[in-house]
Amino acid sequence: MPSPDRPNAPRTNLERTQATRHALLEAARALFVEKGYADTSTPEVSAAAGTTRGALYHHFVDKRDLFRHLLLREAQAVKADILAVSSDNLSPRQALIDGAQAYLQAMTVPGRTRLMLIDGPAVLGLSEAIAIDDDNAADTLREGLAAALDRDPTQIDALAKLLSAAFDRAALEIDAGAEPQAMRESMVWLLRRVLGDSGEAVD
Template sequence: MKTPKDDRPSAHAPRSNRERTEATRHALLEAARGLFVEKGYGDTSTPEVSVAAGTTRGALYHHFIDKRDLFRQVLQRESQAVREDILAATPPDLSPRAALILGAQAYLRAMTMPGRTRLLLIDGPAVLGLSDAIAIDDAHAGDTLHEGLAAALGERADVDIASLATLLSAAFDRAALEIDAGADAQRVGEAMVWLVERVLAEGGKRTKTK
């Protein structure tokens, strides 16, 4: 009697070309991240990355234009990870105020990942330039902040939301740098929550000019 054929892939089935390609890319990004954090961008060479990833320089240049492109992709992946942590901490059923506060706390937690502050806030602007580093942030974590402020303040806002998000983002980055340098994470986090609450309280008030 025949048994039904099991169409599930075997644990030992060979990987597809796409799977091998993704595995190689992942290994290169992981190896590059480790070396960029340990040695810095300037002291890391592409041959070192290839060796650490267990692949060839040809494979590296198949996936990335050059070392700068590799570094950019590492930063984009780090920034995306921060965004995902913020989104995970702020489900859609939260009030805008609660989402901003929990998102602020999630951002600071996410930035404590070893090496992340150096990559995103120190080496990123130095290697790619400030405008490119800001663009990467705006596409990920910065986007969640802008959306959160717009939802919380809405039409009552008497301030340009984009400008406010830019300034508040700078405060968050400084807080992450302070924590990375050894400041008390709880105290810094509490100060940032206080700042967010003041922004929400004052953001909808019409200011008077002389």
């Protein structure tokens, strides 16, 4: 799309490149969510994006690489939502509680749980999917725990892994039809037990 600073000007090569990449990712997301990774072909993605297979392979090595970039975009969006509720005015404990609820809310975006928690490990392998999470939502959790608890870094890392698994399970349960409020309240309860009774209002 034209730059907002130049509404009537022709798009630059960079803008056209970015628009094509965005269209491919959007088309891929819709198809992967609707049909699944295995049943989606690159010609379908190209057609849905209104571009060519050559353009797709200019931006991405193959379908797996396209999926990896899509998963990374989803993970970055979740991290951004968590960071959006953070504030210097919050205590580390309150920031963790708010971040936990922001994570569960972010995961309710249609298709996101399937892409990140089901198809992601299946397509990329568990190690690569975990690595993407470690750089995003899990990273905010690890930093929050380190700020809130006086523990050895090794313990913080282990605790972050365990809690991350609990958050993912809660997101999967909500996606499968569980009552969201009950899941959110349960995760808050779990975090409060981990953090200890500080006497702070964290609900």
